[in-house]
Amino acid sequence: MMDSDLVSLWLTLKLAGATTLVLILLGTPLAWWLSQRSHSNETSWLGNTLRNIVEPLVALPIVLPPTVVGFYLLLAFSPNNLPGELWQSATGTTLAFSFYGLVVGSTIYSLPFYVQPLQVAFSALQRELIEAAATLGASPLDRFFSLIVPLCRRGFIIAICLSFAHTVGEFGIVLMIGGNLPDETRVLSIALFDHVEALDYGKAHVLAGGLLGFSFVTLFLLYAVDRHWQNSTRTT
Amino acid sequence: MTSSNGWIRRQVLLAGILLSLFVHPSCYADHLRVGVAANFRSTLEKIASSFELEHHTKVEISAASTGALFAQVKNGAPFDILFAADSHRPALLESEGHTRLRRTYAYGQLVFWTPGQPANETALKQYNGTMAIANPRHAPYGKAATDTLELMQVKPSRLVYGTNIAQAFNFVRTGNAPAGLVALSLIRHLDVPAIEVWVVPAESYAPIEQQLVVLKNASSKAELFVAYIFTHVTTQLIEKSGYLAADASHHVGKGTATIARLGADR
Amino acid sequence: MSLLIQAKVKRQGGFELNVDVAFPDREVSALFGPSGSGKSTILRLLAGLDHVPGTRVSFNKVVWQDERTFVAPNQRHIGYVFQHLNLFPHLSVSGNLDYAEARRQSGGGLSRHDLLDILNLSSLLEKRPRQLSGGEQQRVAIARALLSNPDLIVMDEPLGSLDQAAKDRILPYLQRLHRSLEIPIIYVSHALDEILYFADTVFEIADGKITGESSVIDFSVSGTHIGTHINQPEAAAIVSCRVKSENKQYALTELQFEDTLLLVSAGPLVNGESVRVKIPARDVSLSRQRNESSIINVIATTIAHIHDPETGASAVVKLKCGNQFLLALITRKSLQELRFEIGEPIFAQIKGVALMTQHDS
Numbered sequence: 001m002m003d004s005d006l007v008s009l010w011l012t013l014k015l016a017g018a019t020t021l022v023l024i025l026l027g028t029p030l031a032w033w034l035s036q037r038s039h040s041n042e043t044s045w046l047g048n049t050l051r052n053i054v055e056p057l058v059a060l061p062i063v064l065p066p067t068v069v070g071f072y073l074l075l076a077f078s079p080n081n082l083p084g085e086l087w088q089s090a091t092g093t094t095l096a097f098s099f100y101g102l103v104v105g106s107t108i109y110s111l112p113f114y115v116q117p118l119q120v121a122f123s124a125l126q127r128e129l130i131e132a133a134a135t136l137g138a139s140p141l142d143r144f145f146s147l148i149v150p151l152c153r154r155g156f157i158i159a160i161c162l163s164f165a166h167t168v169g170e171f172g173i174v175l176m177i178g179g180n181l182p183d184e185t186r187v188l189s190i191a192l193f194d195h196v197e198a199l200d201y202g203k204a205h206v207l208a209g210g211l212l213g214f215s216f217v218t219l220f221l222l223y224a225v226d227r228h229w230q231n232s233t234r235t236t
Numbered sequence: 237m238t239s240s241n242g243w244i245r246r247q248v249l250l251a252g253i254l255l256s257l258f259v260h261p262s263c264y265a266d267h268l269r270v271g272v273a274a275n276f277r278s279t280l281e282k283i284a285s286s287f288e289l290e291h292h293t294k295v296e297i298s299a300a301s302t303g304a305l306f307a308q309v310k311n312g313a314p315f316d317i318l319f320a321a322d323s324h325r326p327a328l329l330e331s332e333g334h335t336r337l338r339r340t341y342a343y344g345q346l347v348f349w350t351p352g353q354p355a356n357e358t359a360l361k362q363y364n365g366t367m368a369i370a371n372p373r374h375a376p377y378g379k380a381a382t383d384t385l386e387l388m389q390v391k392p393s394r395l396v397y398g399t400n401i402a403q404a405f406n407f408v409r410t411g412n413a414p415a416g417l418v419a420l421s422l423i424r425h426l427d428v429p430a431i432e433v434w435v436v437p438a439e440s441y442a443p444i445e446q447q448l449v450v451l452k453n454a455s456s457k458a459e460l461f462v463a464y465i466f467t468h469v470t471t472q473l474i475e476k477s478g479y480l481a482a483d484a485s486h487h488v489g490k491g492t493a494t495i496a497r498l499g500a501d502r
Numbered sequence: 503m504s505l506l507i508q509a510k511v512k513r514q515g516g517f518e519l520n521v522d523v524a525f526p527d528r529e530v531s532a533l534f535g536p537s538g539s540g541k542s543t544i545l546r547l548l549a550g551l552d553h554v555p556g557t558r559v560s561f562n563k564v565v566w567q568d569e570r571t572f573v574a575p576n577q578r579h580i581g582y583v584f585q586h587l588n589l590f591p592h593l594s595v596s597g598n599l600d601y602a603e604a605r606r607q608s609g610g611g612l613s614r615h616d617l618l619d620i621l622n623l624s625s626l627l628e629k630r631p632r633q634l635s636g637g638e639q640q641r642v643a644i645a646r647a648l649l650s651n652p653d654l655i656v657m658d659e660p661l662g663s664l665d666q667a668a669k670d671r672i673l674p675y676l677q678r679l680h681r682s683l684e685i686p687i688i689y690v691s692h693a694l695d696e697i698l699y700f701a702d703t704v705f706e707i708a709d710g711k712i713t714g715e716s717s718v719i720d721f722s723v724s725g726t727h728i729g730t731h732i733n734q735p736e737a738a739a740i741v742s743c744r745v746k747s748e749n750k751q752y753a754l755t756e757l758q759f760e761d762t763l764l765l766v767s768a769g770p771l772v773n774g775e776s777v778r779v780k781i782p783a784r785d786v787s788l789s790r791q792r793n794e795s796s797i798i799n800v801i802a803t804t805i806a807h808i809h810d811p812e813t814g815a816s817a818v819v820k821l822k823c824g825n826q827f828l829l830a831l832i833t834r835k836s837l838q839e840l841r842f843e844i845g846e847p848i849f850a851q852i853k854g855v856a857l858m859t860q861h862d863s
Contacts, residue, residue: 078411096412097366097396128584129591131551134575135582136650137605142576146601150592179396179407180371193399197303198374 004182005207008191015099015187016167019106023114023163026107030058031115031159035122059116061109066172073105073177097179102187105173114163121155122148154229158222165218169211266457267294269314271305273321275401275421276342276446279477280319287464293457301400303374309334309451316454317461319446321401322376326447337450337458341465342479344444345420346380346436349408353415355434360390367392368413370401376444377401381417383441421478438480446479505654505686508558509547511540511710519543519710525703530680530687532701532718534694540710541690545658548688549582550575561654579607581647583657588643589631595642596627602649611651612682620678621645637668641675648679655687661696673699698722698738698780719778723827728809728818737818738782739829745775760824762801764852783818783831787851788842799852803828805844810837821850828852 034051038044061069077084077095087095095101125148133143149156171189178185180194188207195204272280277299284295298315300308305318306325310332319341320326330338348360367390370378378397385392392415398404401419408416409426423433448465450458464470471481505525512518519540525531533541546552548559550566550573559566566573589598603614618624621641631639640660647655661669677700680687691697697704697718704721706714714724721727722740743757743764748771755771757764757779764779771777792800803821810817817837821828828850842848 074406074410074412080411084411094366094412096407097394128586128588131549131575132582132584132588133590133601134551135549135578135580136602136646137576137579137607139574139576142605147590151590175399176403177412179368179413180399181394181396194371194373197301197371197399199303 004186005188005191005203007182008186008188008207011099011184011186012168012188015102015106015170016164018099018103019110019167020114020160020164022103022107023110024160027111027114027159027163028118030054031118032122034058034115035119035125059112062112066109066170067176069109070105070173070176073101073108073173077101077177096177097181097185099184101177102174102185105177106167106170109170109173110163110166113166114159117158117162118152118155121152121158125151154226157225161218161222165215169215266455267296268316268455268457268461269296269298270317270319270461271298271300271308271313271315272319273302273305273446274299275321275344275419276319276479278425279421279474279479282473283465283470286469287461291457291460291464293460295461315451316458317448317450319448321446323445323447324376326449329449329451334452335449336452336454337462339448339462340445340482341448342446342474342482343438344377344380344446345438345478345480346377346384346417346441346444347420347423348415348434348436349418349423349428349432350415351408351411351428351432354431357388357434360434360436361388363415364391364393365415366394366396366413368396368398368404368407368416368418370404371397371399375400376446377404377417377419380441380444384417384436387440419478424476424478445482504562505548505688506558506560507544507548509544509554510556511543511547511554517710521707521710521712523705523712525686525688525705527686528684529702530689530700531703531705532697533688533690533705533707534692534697534701535707536692539707541692541707542658543710544707545582545656545688545690549580549656550578579650579653581650581652581655583640583643583647583655583660585659585662589639589646591631593630594627595623595629595631595634598631598642598646599627599649602646605650607651607653609651612648614649616682617645617648620682621675635668636664637672640664640672644675644679648683653685655683655685657687657689659691660689661691661693669696676700694737698740719826723820723829728820728829737784737829737831738780739827741779741781741826741828743777743779745771745773745777747773759801760826762823764801765798781828781852783829785853786821786828786830788819788821788830788832788840789849789851790840792849795851797851797853801828801850801852803848803850805842805846805848808837808842808844810834821848823850 034055037048037051074096075081077087079085079088079094084095087093095104129151130143130147133147138146169189170187171193174185174187174190175193178187178190180186180190186194188211192204192207192211195201195207270280270284277297281297284297287293288295298305302320302322302325305313305315305320306329309315309318309329318326318329321344323340326335326338329335348355350359350363353359367385369381369385370376372378372382378401384390385395396404396407396413398407402422404413404416405418405422407413408418417436420433420435448462450462466482474481504527506523507525508522510518510520517538517540521540521544523544533544535541543552547554547557547567550559553567553572556569558568560568561578564573565571566578589595590601593601599614599617612620618627621644623641623645626634626638626642631642634642644657644660661672664672673696680700689696689700701718704714704716704718705712706721714721716724719740719742722738728737741759743759746756746758746763748755748768749765750768753768754765755768757766757777759779766779787797789800801823803823805819806822806827807820808817809820815833815835816831817834819830819832819837819842821830830850
């Protein structure tokens with residue numbers, strides 16, 4: 001691979017890593033909140049209504065074309081509008097054409113790939129186990145790390161792998177807001193597109209094949225690990 | 237429990253309805269299928285509608301990126317004429333034997349645009365902020381932009397590439413890039429105050445030749461349409477849209493200086 | 503009187519809980535009632551697992567919940583034993599115990615060693631919960647709850663998912679624990695035999711309301727008990743005795759019961775120890791004379807009450823002996839033919855080896 005393509009590879013991995021990290025921090029509490037639908041009290045009506053709105057919002061990026069998300073992001077990032085203006089006054093640069101802008105876009109776009117598997121795992125938790133831990137003196141944060149995370153290991157792994165892989169393949173959003181800067185926003189998918197547009201099919205094959213191989217290997221390993229877990233840990 | 241008469245009538249009616257769905261107005265007479273690069277599309281639509289009025293031949297237009305059109309034609313898409321945004325790919329098509337005619341139909345004009353600021357040669361030479369241009373690797377406007385920047389020794393702090401000239405234009409329009417080297421045709425589309433725009437002199441860059449090709453198996457009406465492109469009325473329309481019209485006598489657009497100075501108005 | 507709860511809870515489907523209860527200190531308080539009567543609801547409110555506004559809970563004068571306060575469950579130091587799904591499946595038995603020990607409240611309490619001993623868990627330490635039987639799982643759950651050194655223990659039908667044999671094995675463990683601890687235990691069950699075995703005070707609950715509060719001894723001979731459990735094999739009287747002496751020759755132990763003696767199979771009993779004895783009503787028959795009979799325990803009593811349900815085959819006679827009572831389950835036919843009268847002196851024949859001995863603290 002050419003030098004610039006290596007840089008693109010590094011950018012891609014950096015973007016996927018940063019996005020996944022942001023998703024772990026923001027998406028985990030979101031997935032938890034969504035999974036805690038309360039059925040007993042009257043006071044939970046508001047919470048459930050909010051969930052009814054937020055859940056489809058989270059799922060939107062699965063069905064929306066990335067160009068739609070990219071279009072709105074481009075508008076939002078503009079210094080003529082509030083979010084872009086705030087960013088500019090805080091940092092002096094635009095969100096568009098920057099790595100941070102890509103992280104914002106990818107986080108939004110990969111959000112459902114992180115939140116949904118995790119939400120499913122959380123919903124399957126047996127409430128009594130968490131209550132038992134509470135009675136043994138575990139605070140909410142303690143319960144989360146000592147009990148919920150180990151019990152939902154599978155959900156976490158799936159969520160992390162899916163959102164990472166999805167971001168690696170991210171194209172539409174980066175195309176709309178990236179600006180194709182070699183050291184900052186030219187990720188692998190953009191480099192590939194460039195090669196094709198310039199009729200440089202040789203280089204395009206290398207990148208496309210690489211991306212395809214990576215995605216396949218990731219998913220293959222994911223399924224394999226999952227099977228191994230199913231077999232060895234038949235949980236009660 | 238229907239009478240056999242009524243049942244047959246119903247079937248005939250149904251068949252008739254179905255058949256009529258397949259009947260296409262263009263099946264009746266000769267019609268032309270034309271592919272056009274996105275940035276020339278609106279101009280071509282105006283040309284096509286007056287052609288239809290005059291010659292009673294329908295023109296069906298598909299717009300896409302030049303690259304996409306190119307790939308489609310190579311794979312047998314049934315176009316009669318292709319209006320590309322460059323000259324490189326039409327030449328390729330010709331060398332591979334897909335065409336029977338190739339001609340330059342317009343020259344793109346590059347402008348320097350700074351929304352909210354006055355634009356002129358000095359402003360461009362002194363500009364050191366973020367600038368948006370089309371990708372020079374595969375977009376002719378992009379190559380023209382880099383030619384210009386090099387010639388005038390402009391040093392923007394950041395050079396941002398749009399995947400095509402429309403995207404570069406959009407970067408500037410949304411305010412994400414304070415300045416850009418974009419197409420005059422796009423400026424004309426929007427009602428941009430004249431003071432924000434400076435037309436880059438054509439000799440600053442290699443001409444942005446936009447060429448058309450008539451494909452090998454095209455309808456006989458194709459040449460008629462091509463000739464129409466070079467009529468006075470049409471060339472005026474093309475220039476009003478922000479391009480420089482090409483001379484009908486030039487088959488392969490090589491001569492730069494003379495053509496570039498033709499009709500370069502503001 | 504240190505654990506107090508006042509609660510009014512409405513649920514979908516019309517169920518309403520309305521209680522105002524004070525649980526005694528240092529004792530096993532049983533919440534006894536049918537399924538759906540509100541027992542588990544009360545426990546969950548006590549522990550703070552359900553937060554219903556308007557509830558008031560306090561323990562040892564510390565307010566756990568009122569209009570302005572709510573103490574989280576993890577700060578209440580309650581040992582809670584659930585009916586099932588207790589143990590953390592991703593940890594071994596040892597790991598589960600570690601979990602409790604790491605969050606243990608400081609200051610006394612049973613040590614890990616003590617608990618392993620009392621509940622006989624040493625051989626199970628490396629196993630995973632799914633490899634344990636129901637009874638073993640519950641023993642581990644109990645140990646884990648105690649390992650956190652709680653100030654109060656709450657058990658929600660802990661033996662509910664066990665078969666009779668497993669239950670019989672665990673109940674003695676519970677007794678041993680009760681003796682080793684000085685903290686109150688709230689025990690919820692709808693099974694009469696567990697209540698009679700283990701409880702000190704019985705709170706009867708039905709349809710979301712407390713319908714009675716009595717010592718287990720009084721409860722066992724109470725009208726409601728007799729009336730509802732007349733035909734159940736567990737129906738029994740609980741009486742209090744003191745160990746008198748051992749008869750080594752016949753492998754028997756003598757218990758002082760009011761003015762007479764009861765003979766039971768020799769067991770690990772200590773002289774002078776106060777014990778509680780359960781005498782199933784089915785094992786008591788009545789006779790106007792002291793006969794020569796193989797039945798070893800014959801006691802002089804007075805008929806205190808006759809309960810004839812007017813249908814079915816059985817009737818219950820309540821007998822007074824000193825300050826305590828016994829129950830005898832007899833056929834209505836015999837009742838009719840023998841024409842017993844209230845106040846009449848009568849001999850109660852108790853089949854000796856049918857007595858089950860329990861230890862009082």
